[in-house]
Amino acid sequence: MSKFKKKGDGDMPAISTASLPDIVFMLLFFFMVTTVMRETSLKVEQKLPVATEVAKLQRKSLVAYIYIGAPIQALRDVYGTEPRIQLDDAFAKTSDIPIFVEKVQRETNPVEIPLLTYSLKVDNETKMGIVTDVKQELRKVNALKINYSTKKKIVKN
Numbered sequence: 001m002s003k004f005k006k007k008g009d010g011d012m013p014a015i016s017t018a019s020l021p022d023i024v025f026m027l028l029f030f031f032m033v034t035t036v037m038r039e040t041s042l043k044v045e046q047k048l049p050v051a052t053e054v055a056k057l058q059r060k061s062l063v064a065y066i067y068i069g070a071p072i073q074a075l076r077d078v079y080g081t082e083p084r085i086q087l088d089d090a091f092a093k094t095s096d097i098p099i100f101v102e103k104v105q106r107e108t109n110p111v112e113i114p115l116l117t118y119s120l121k122v123d124n125e126t127k128m129g130i131v132t133d134v135k136q137e138l139r140k141v142n143a144l145k146i147n148y149s150t151k152k153k154i155v156k157n
Contacts, residue, residue, distance in 0.1 A: 044069035044086050047124045050153040057147070062115050064104045065149075066097075068130055069123030083126045085134060094130075097137035114145075121149040 044067050057063055067086040071079040085092050087100045105113050118138055122131055138146060 040065070040067075040086075040089050042067060042086070043072055043075055043089075043091065044084060045072055045123050045125075046121060048121065048149055048151045049124045051150040052153045052155060054150060054152045057117065057119070059115070062108070062112055063117045063119050064100075065119050065121055066100075066134060067121045068126055068134065070125070083123065083130050085130065094133045094137050097134060098141045101138065101141045101143045116143070117145045117147055118143050119147050119149050 046067065046069055068083055069086075070076075070081050070083050071091075079091065085094065085097075087096060092100065101118075104116065108116060120131065120134065135146065138144070
């Protein structure tokens with residue numbers, strides 16, 4: 001009779017990790033390309049009002065945002081609770097709006113300046129007085145394309 005010999009003890013072969021760096025770099029590259037960085041950090045509260053008739057802006061690259069609302073909780077000790085205007089990353093006065101408009105227009109292609117939209121992101125609890133002042137300053141510098149940012153109201157049938 002012949003004897004049968006066992007081949008080893010049946011261990012699984014080691015998994016090759018040669019392609020692991022390629023996979024890691026591919027994932028890293030994917031997340032770097034798809035991640036959108038926040039342009040400004042909000043210093044004012046933003047509970048936007050709701051509306052039923054909402055139109056989406058076509059080119060967000062041609063939109064300059066003006067935030068209006070009470071300072072966030074962390075900044076209330078310094079700035080109080082009165083509504084404030086935020087342009088880019090800093091609080092501003094209504095007299096700073098022409099400088100802001102000029103800066104936005106300098107950063108925009110001259111052909112696209114007539115297409116610029118100034119979007120007012122106003123907190124729901126803010127009184128219209130400060131909003132009217134902002135609109136008057138925008139009118140003085142001929143920035144006439146203005147919209148109000150809102151949330152879309154979901155209508156249940």
